[in-house]
Each structure stands twice: as structure tokens, then as C-alpha cells.
Amino acid sequence: MIADIIENIQKGGTATVEDVHTLLSATGDDMEALFQAARDARDSRFGKDIFTYGFVYFSTYCKNNCTFCYYRRSNGQIDRYRKTVEEVVQLSGALQDAGINLADLTMGEDPRMYADDYKLLLETISSVRDDVGISIMASPGALPREMFPRIREAGADFYACYQETYNRGLFESLRLEQDFDARYGQKIWAREAGLLAEDGMMIGLGETRMDRADTILKMGATGAEQIRAMTFVPQEGTPMQDNTAWDSTEELKAIAIMRILFPDRLIPCSLDVEGIAGLKTRLYAGANVITSIVPPNKNLAGVAQHELDIENGNRSMENVFNMLEDLGYRRAKSSEYVRFLDSKRGV
Ligand code: SF4
Structure with a gap:
């Protein structure tokens, strides 16, 4: 049954939500066949x-109160920081010099960055474009529709905003006081403004397997050029801190299914869930981008794992590049990445 569904997709057939649900239930040899099909799709x-x-x-301040997030406004236990424009330029320059393809400029929904008509946010993006020239992903939270042309004009290539789940009821219980449709619109409005878009789902937040199947198909249907799945890690100081942590199996299956359904998309392997230990399994499931590479000794945090593998250097550029080579992969040059982005923008 699972082999039939995979074969149908490989031959260009479409998958129903029931098909995706069946693929998500794969275990043992079926799961290995799914990963193999995903690697084949990526490699070809x-x-x-x-x-x-x-x-x-660059800013860990946030006005929101998402129940799953370490950086929610009610979490009083944490030391927050906000980097200056100069610091962000310097950090992005170091990534560029090391051969990293893109700087993901991420922040919580920080009112200071939004003040004076988004002055500091736009200045941060345009300074990285002007002074560094690395490809830029902007991840500044949910913005009004009219902001997207300005984000593009400031120099961003990508806009990332994860829905986490397409189950509306679940969304409302997680992303408190936020609007499902406005968040969905972010991906659409970004693409209308000439940005590429990223959508993402989180696994282990209370969703059903059918919810996951539905979310995979709906993320694909947005047209987002990058789609991701990440396993929820319970965070101290949040209402979900005592939830049971899942292993990464469901995430790996979601990555593989996204790859065979949407073979030309960028699908990340995030180091933010299991640190460097999770690299191999995610590449094995069909990922083709490594995200959340963080230089050590720069006082920078991750999102899902705010400390894991950062200060010990395991998420550094050098370590990731060495591991890639050991696993038989090649890190793409930035010129190749820019060519890929241009092909997606129809340049
Ligand atoms: S998930 Fe994002 S928007 Fe929600 S509290 Fe965390 S940083 Fe803020």
C-alpha cells in the first residue's frame, strides 16, 4: 500500500490527505522505502x-505569548537581548566570509523593531544587504500586507513565517491572540511582493496524524519555496514545559513526504532540534538545506533549543562543513544558491 502510494507520486500522480496519512504511518521497511524515495527525489x-x-x-523580545515558545512575553526567567544594526552586519559578514549561503535574520515580535514605521527592522535588513551582500531571509513575525514590498525593497530574498499547524482550533490554542488567516496571508503576500516564502509545521503540539497530513498538503499549496517540519521541544517557563518530548521519527517522515510530494522545494534540516546529532538523519530523509548554523562565542541564542551545541562550537560553520563532507555531501557555493533563487523568481 505504501509502496503503491510512493510509486503513484513518483509517476506524477497526486496524493490525497488519506494517502499522506498512510505514508505518515510507515514503520520498519516501509519507512526505509519512504526515506529512500525521498533521497532519490532530492538527488535527482x-x-x-x-x-x-x-x-x-537579533532580538529575543516578543509581544506575543505563544504557549510553546521559550521567548513568550510571560516568560520572566530569561535574559533577553537585542543586537545593534552594526552587530547584525558583523555577524552576517562572518557568515558570508565562511561561505554560508544565507543569513536568516530572525526576531520575536519586538515592538522596538516595529516602532517609527518599522525603522529599525528595515534598517537592519538594508544594512546587511548594502554592507555584506549575503542572501537574506527575514523572519520578523507577522506584518501588515503593505509591509511586504518594503521588506523586499530593503533587500530580503526570503520571508519566513511558520503556520505550525493548519488545524485552526489548535492554532488558536497555541498562538494566543493571533489571527490564523493573517498568518496564512504572510506567505501569500510575501510572494505577491516578489519575496520567496517559507512555511513550517511543528510536530508534537497536540495535533493528530490527520492534522499533520493536512498541514503538509496545505503548506505545499501555498507555493512556499521552502517548507519545513520541526519537532516540538518543551520549553522551561511555558505552559507546555511538562509536555512529553517526542523523538524525531515523525519529523523525519514529514520531511521525506514533503520531499517526494514537492521535489523542487527547499526542505531544511534544522540543527535547532537535536543539535548536530540530528544532521545525518534529516539529510537521510531528504532535506537539502542546513539551517540554524550558529557561530559560537557571539552571545546568540537558538529558538527551539536556546543553548544546545552553540557555545561548544558544534553548530559552527567549520563543524557543519566537515560533517557534510564526511557524509558524502557537498556544500553549495553562494553563487549556486543565488542562481537557484533567481530561477525561482523567474529572473
Ligand atoms: S513563537 Fe514567535 S511570536 Fe510566538 S512568542 Fe515566540 S517569538 Fe513570539
Whole structure:
């Protein structure tokens, strides 16, 4: 049954939500066949080339109160920081010099960055464009529709905003006081403004397997050029801190299914869930981008794992590049990444 569904997709057939649900239930040899099909799909489209993204979490302040998030406004236990424009430029420059393909400029929904008509946010993006020239992903939270042309004009290539789940009821219980449709619109409005878009799902937040199947198909249907799945890690100081942590099996299956359904998309292997230990399994499931590479000794945090593998250097550029080579992959050059982005923008 699972083999039939995979074969149908490989031959260009469509998958129903029931098909995706069945694929998500794969175990044992069926699961291995799913991973193999995903690797084949990736290798025939991208070869052994893997793109690399650095993570610059430049403000950990946030006005929101998402129940799953360490940085929610009610979490009083944490030391927050906000990097200056100069610091963000310097960090992005170091990523560029190391051969990283893109700087992911991420922040919580920080009112200071939004003040004066988004002055500091736009200045941060345009300074990285002007002074560094690395490809840029902007991840600044949910913005009004009219902001997207301005984000593009400031120099961003990508806009990332994860829905986490397409189950509306679940969304409302997680992303408190936030609007499902406005968040969905972010992906659409970004693409209308000439940005590429990223959508993402989180696994282990209370969703059913059918919810996951539905979310995979709906993320694909947005047209987002990058789609991701990440396993929820319970965070101290949040209402979900005592939830049971899942292993990464469901995430790996979601990555593999996204790959066979949407073979030309960018699908990340995030180091933010299991640190460097999770690299091999995610590449094995069909990922073709490594995200959340974080240089050590820069006082930078991750999102899902705010400390894991950062200060010990395991998420550094050098370590990731060495591991890629050991696993038989090649890190793509930035010129190759820019060519890929241009092909997606129809340049
Ligand atoms: S998930 Fe994002 S928007 Fe929600 S509290 Fe965390 S940083 Fe803020």
C-alpha cells in the first residue's frame, strides 16, 4: 500500500490527505522505502549539493505569548537581548566570509523593531544587504500586507513565517491572540511582493496524524519555496514545559513526504532540534538545506533549543562543513544558491 502510494507520486500522480496519512504511518521497511524515495527525489533534482543558512537571532523580545515558545512575553526567567544594526552586519559578514549561503535574520515580535514605521527592522535588513551582500531571509513575525514590498525593497530574498499547524482550533490554542488567516496571508503576500516564502509545521503540539497530513498538503499549496517540519521541544517557563518530548521519527517522515510530494522545494534540516546529532538523519530523509548554523562565542541564542551545541562550537560553520563532507555531501557555493533563487523568481 505504501509502496503503491510512493510509486503513484513518483509517476506524477497526486496524493490525497488519506494517502499522506498512510505514508505518515510507515514503520520498519516501509519507512526505509519512504526515506529512500525521498533521497532519490532530492538527488535527482539537487545532486549532492546542500545549501547552508546561518542563524542570526537579533532580538529575543516578543509581544506575543505563544504557549510553546521559550521567548513568550510571560516568560520572566530569561535574559533577553537585542543586537545593534552594526552587530547584525558583523555577524552576517562572518557568515558570508565562511561561505554560508544565507543569513536568516530572525526576531520575536519586538515592538522596538516595529516602532517609527518599522525603522529599525528595515534598517537592519538594508544594512546587511548594502554592507555584506549575503542572501537574506527575514523572519520578523507577522506584518501588515503593505509591509511586504518594503521588506523586499530593503533587500530580503526570503520571508519566513511558520503556520505550525493548519488545524485552526489548535492554532488558536497555541498562538494566543493571533489571527490564523493573517498568518496564512504572510506567505501569500510575501510572494505577491516578489519575496520567496517559507512555511513550517511543528510536530508534537497536540495535533493528530490527520492534522499533520493536512498541514503538509496545505503548506505545499501555498507555493512556499521552502517548507519545513520541526519537532516540538518543551520549553522551561511555558505552559507546555511538562509536555512529553517526542523523538524525531515523525519529523523525519514529514520531511521525506514533503520531499517526494514537492521535489523542487527547499526542505531544511534544522540543527535547532537535536543539535548536530540530528544532521545525518534529516539529510537521510531528504532535506537539502542546513539551517540554524550558529557561530559560537557571539552571545546568540537558538529558538527551539536556546543553548544546545552553540557555545561548544558544534553548530559552527567549520563543524557543519566537515560533517557534510564526511557524509558524502557537498556544500553549495553562494553563487549556486543565488542562481537557484533567481530561477525561482523567474529572473
Ligand atoms: S513563537 Fe514567535 S511570536 Fe510566538 S512568542 Fe515566540 S517569538 Fe513570539
